[in-house]
Amino acid sequence: MVVKSEYDREFIFDIDAYLIASYPTMTMAIRRSVCTLALAYLESETLEDTVDECVAEYAQTKLNVLKEEEEDDEDYDEEEEDEEDEVEQVEEEAEVKE
Numbered sequence: 001m002v003v004k005s006e007y008d009r010e011f012i013f014d015i016d017a018y019l020i021a022s023y024p025t026m027t028m029a030i031r032r033s034v035c036t037l038a039l040a041y042l043e044s045e046t047l048e049d050t051v052d053e054c055v056a057e058y059a060q061t062k063l064n065v066l067k068e069e070e071e072d073d074e075d076y077d078e079e080e081e082d083e084e085d086e087v088e089q090v091e092e093e094a095e096v097k098e
Helices: 015-022 028-041 044-061 071-097
Strands: none
């Protein structure tokens, strides 16, 4: 079986080239400012979410691949259980007082 070791794995987007093609009358000074704003606005989390969506779609249609849940989710479940226990305790105390 032949293994393909080279494949596209990077996403490179030239903001300046896009601006030149889409807004041909835009000056270099304006493009520079827009590039700076766009780079500040872009977040890796957004790109990671896009990749996660692709993984989920591929996993559902082709494989059995699931992302491990983050530890924060476990902490949230424990906190949620603690809150439920507190509510039950308050309800029980209210019944006793009646």
